[in-house]
Every structure is written in structure tokens, then in C-alpha cells.
Amino acid sequence: MRRLAVALLAAASLAACESREVQKDLRLVNVHTGWYDSGIVEGGLNKLVPSISLELENVSERDIASVQINAVFRRVGEEEVSWGDHFVRAIDSSGLRAGSATTPIVLRSSFGYTGSQARIQMLQNKEFVDAKVEIFGRHGRRTWAKMGEYQIERQLLTD
DSSP, rough: OOHHHHHHHHHHHHHHOOOOOHHHHEEEEEEEEEEEEEEGGGGGEEEEEEEEEEEEEOOOSSSSEEEEEEEEEHHHHHHTSSOOOOEEEEEEETOOOOBOOOOOOEOOOOOOEEEEEEEHHHOOOOEEEEEEEEEEEEEETTTOOEEEEEESSSEOOOO
């Protein structure tokens, strides 16, 4: 009986230390992108920042916990330069059941465009450069894995 208890404890310890491949165990679903109205900033200028809303769906057969994601924003054509990032703990230690999805996760860059024009006119400005976002995930000690890449749509978001 004692050996069985020790074996079960050892198995539980190994499972707790396991690092999962988030790009295989999780899928990005209900993805929406756009330009978030960040309000009026210094100098009375309107500010728009790239934004993405998504959910993580657990497509594995086991619960998963403690997952981090990072959104890296870039202007199109500037592949080497980050235009801001947003890091969150997407799934906390209570975990996400197999087959379930998280509530929506909203990620925004702190960088964006400012201007005196109306927000919708800012999106139509000939100097406007589109943006994209790459989503990376990590569980445990694994390195960051790319989970998806999305073009930021030229639409105004207010929430």
C-alpha cells in the first residue's frame, strides 16, 4: 500500500512539472482585431492602438493550467521592430477543462497613432500604415511558441 501511495505521489509530481506544447493543446478561436479608441491624450489628440480579442480553446484531452500568452504588435513592413507587446496569464492555476474555451482575452499595444482628425478619418489617412500581431504562448518551462499571426483590420473598436 505504501509503494502504491509513493508511486501515485511521484506520478502527480511529474504531471505537475510537465510543460505542455500550447500550439498543439490550445487553439485560438473567436479572434477579432481592430483599432481601439484609446481616448484623448496629451495635446488633445485622439489616439488609436492596435487590438486583438481572442479565446483559447483546449483541444487536448486533458485539463491545462498556468498558460501565458504574449501579443507582439508590428507595423507592416517593419518586421524587425516591435510596436509594443502585451503579456498576460491567459489560463490561471485553476486551469481550463478539456474541450472548453476561456472568456475573451483582449490584448492591446501601448503604441499607436495620434492625430487631431476624427478617429475614422485617421484610419483612412494616406499616411496610415497597417499593423499585424503575432501571438505566442508558453506553458511551464517551454520556450515561447508561435500560436498565430493576424492582420489588424482597419475598423474602429470602442470596447
